[in-house]
Amino acid sequence: MAKAPIVGKVKTRLCPPLGAQSAALLHESFIRDAFEKASSVPDAETVMAYGPRGTASFFRETACDADGFMLQRGSHLGERISNCFDRLSERGRSVVVMGADSPTLPARCLELAFDMLDTGHADAVLGPTSGGGFYLVGLLSPQPELFGDVVWSGPNVAAASVEKAKELGLRMHLLPEWYHVERSVHLAHLRAELLERKVTNRAARHTRERLQSFVERGLL
Numbered sequence: 001m002a003k004a005p006i007v008g009k010v011k012t013r014l015c016p017p018l019g020a021q022s023a024a025l026l027h028e029s030f031i032r033d034a035f036e037k038a039s040s041v042p043d044a045e046t047v048m049a050y051g052p053r054g055t056a057s058f059f060r061e062t063a064c065d066a067d068g069f070m071l072q073r074g075s076h077l078g079e080r081i082s083n084c085f086d087r088l089s090e091r092g093r094s095v096v097v098m099g100a101d102s103p104t105l106p107a108r109c110l111e112l113a114f115d116m117l118d119t120g121h122a123d124a125v126l127g128p129t130s131g132g133g134f135y136l137v138g139l140l141s142p143q144p145e146l147f148g149d150v151v152w153s154g155p156n157v158a159a160a161s162v163e164k165a166k167e168l169g170l171r172m173h174l175l176p177e178w179y180h181v182e183r184s185v186h187l188a189h190l191r192a193e194l195l196e197r198k199v200t201n202r203a204a205r206h207t208r209e210r211l212q213s214f215v216e217r218g219l220l
Contacts, residue, residue, distance in 0.1 A: 004055035078147035096138035
């Protein structure tokens with residue numbers, strides 16, 4: 001799932017230190033890396049759930065090798081995620097929905113999500129973030145109740161989702177915690193991970209190249 005990189009509409013909490021144009025370009029890099037990560041998972045179809053309406057051409061160009069495209073539907077994030085499961089589960093396979101805000105997330109986390117679902121070890125899989133949300137959710141079948149009574153702007157989205165899964169009798173498996181890039185502190189972490197460590201993360205090549213260009217131009 002991803003929003004189109006519209007200037008002034010995405011990654012606004014990264015301004016400052018970034019300008020609106022740079023924030024949108026960074027978001028575009030996140031989308032490209034997320035798509036490459038998803039495409040690397042063996043035997044998985046990759047579908048781009050995009051928004052807002054009217055941005056399909058960007059996604060078809062950016063993710064031209066995707067197996068499908070669909071406009072996100074719903075008035076809030078929970079509805080949009082739930083609708084993804086409703087529409088994709090018609091194919092009769094387990095479904096994993098991932099956002100684009102964790103560019104350095106190892107692809108292995110996606111593989112583990114499918115492994116837990118496809119081997120029958122879990123009915124649901126959740127990848128929690130350090131900020132209390134989640135970077136990934138996977139289900140064997142649609143569970144609209146899981147996404148109903150959640151305060152999506154709050155800090156306890158993952159915890160509330162785990163509790164709701166218990167109420168529904170779902171076997172939930174938690175993946176390793178990772179971080180979303182939402183604020184300047186996360187951007188500093190991302191820069192250190194991709195550009196400054198002696199052993200750098202070789203994933204997220206688009207994001208790494210974008211950050212390097214920002215540094216070289218004095219934008220970061």
